[in-house]
Amino acid sequence: MAYLCLDIGATKTLVGILEEEFKSIEEIETKNFLRDREEKIREWSQIENFDEVAVATAGPIGEEGRTIRPPNLPQDEIPIGEEFQEFFDKVEVINDCHAGALGEYVYGSAKTEHLVYLTMSTGIGAGVIDEGELVQGWNGNFAEVGHMKISDHGECGCGAVGHWEALCSGKNLPKIAESMVGERFDKAEQIFDRYREGNEKLEPLIEKVKEYNAAAISNLINLYNPEHISIGGSVGLNQFDLIIPSSEEKIRKNSINDLPNIEKCSLGEEVVLKGLKALIKKGREGDYREF
Template identity: 30%
Template structure:
C-alpha cells in the first residue's frame, strides 16, 4: 500500500497525517504553531511528529512514497522556500523543504495551502463533479485555490489565489500586508475575533463571538452580519473574475454552518454581474478541517 504524509502548516496549528491512495486518513496528529521559537525548531517538532505518528501506527518507512506540505503564501514552491507570509511571522525567506529534508528521508513537495486543499476537494470532496470552481478557506486568514477547465491554476510562481488581499473596505484599517481594508483583515476568523474583542473590551475567540451573537448580543450580531456581507463581496469578486460554477468554502469560519452559506448565497444571487454567475453554488467543504491535510497528501498521490 502506497502512503503519503500530509503536513498542513497554518498560522495557529500544524496538522500531520498519513493518507492512503484513496484519500483516507489512517492516522493524524496536530501541534500548535509556536512563534516563540525559530522556524528551525518548529520544523524539528513537525518532523518528530511525523516519526512518532509512523512509529505509533506501525507504518514502515518503505510504505511512504513522499511528503506533501501545504503552507501559507507567499511562497516559492520550486525552491521550497517560505518567502514572506503575513500569518507566519519570522519565517520570511525560510527554506522549509531544505530543512525538512535534513530530518525526513522522503521526497517532499510543497504548495500553497489553499492550492493543496483545492486539490483535495476535487479529489474526494465537494467539487468532484465540477471542472470550474474556487476553493475558499476562511480561518486565520483567507486564501483561495483556483480550478478551471479541469486543472489547477497556480500562476507564474505558484501564488495564484491570494484572495485574502483583495481590498474590500479601505476604511477598515491597515492589514498585516500593508494595504488598507484587505478581505482577510475584515472577514477572516482572526478579524472577527479582533473586532469583537474591541467591541466588548476583552479578548474573545472566534467561536465565543458567534456564541455570544447567538445568545442575543446585538452589537456582535451586527458584526457577524457585516462579516457575511464582506464574504459575499469577495465571492462576487471571484465569480465576476473567474466565472466558476461553484465556490467551496472551508476553514474554521465555515463551521458556522447554514447561516453563513445562506447569507453568502443570497448576496451572490443578488449581486454577481453575470446572470449565470448569480447561479453559482456556494457550498461547504466536504472535508472540513481535513481538506488541507488531505490536499497536502494529494500533492504526492495526485501530482498535477
C-alpha cells in the same frame, strides 16, 4: 508505499501518514511544530523511509518551498522545503488553499471541473480548479483572495488597508468587533458564541461581515466563473450560517456571472490533507482521479 503529509496552518498543523488511505492523523500546534521542526523532521526520517513528503503551508511560497513573509505564521521566512530535503529524496511544497481545492475537487461532493475552494480561518485564501486543472500562477501563489481590497478601513497583516482578510478573518474579527461594538474578544469564536447566545449588540457586526463576504464572493464569481464554491477553514466550517448571506440577493447584486453553488466544504478539516493525497496520486499515476 508510504507518504508523509503535512498541513501547516496558522494555528494547527496536521500530520498524516498516508498509505492507500490515511493510517494516522496527528494534530500539533503550529507554533510548537515550527519551534521543534528540526527535531520532528529528523524523527520522521528515522521512523519510516517515506517515498515522498508533501507539505501544504500557508503562503505566500517562494523558491525551494520557502515561505516568504507569511502574514499568518509566527515566523518570517521558513525554508520548509529545504529542511525536509535534507532528510527525504522527494519533497513537494504547495500553498495550503491550492491543496484544499485539489482535495475538494478529487474527493469532495462537488462534481465539477470549475471550482473555487475558499478557506476562511485565521486568514482568508483560495484555490482555483479550472477545466479540471489547478491554477497555480507563475510562482505558485494564485488567488491570494484575502488580500483583495474591499473597504477603506481595517489594517491587514500584510501591511495594507481594507483587505478582505483584515475585515473578516478569524485573526482580525476581534479587532473589528472591538471597534464596532466596544467589546473585547480574545477569539473570533467568542464573538459568534455570544451572538448565538443572544447578544443583540453584535447584530450590526454580523450584518457587516455578511456584507463584506457578499462583496468579496461576488468578486470571486466575476473573476473565476466557478460552478461551485466550497468554503472551509474553522470560521467557514463552524460559522457558515452567520457569515455567508442566506439570501442570494446580496451576492447576486454584484455578480455579472451566473451564481455557483456556495456550500460548506464537504471534507471538513481534512480537506488539505486529502488534497495532498490527490497531489501524490497525480505524481504517481498522472491523473488526480485515477488511483
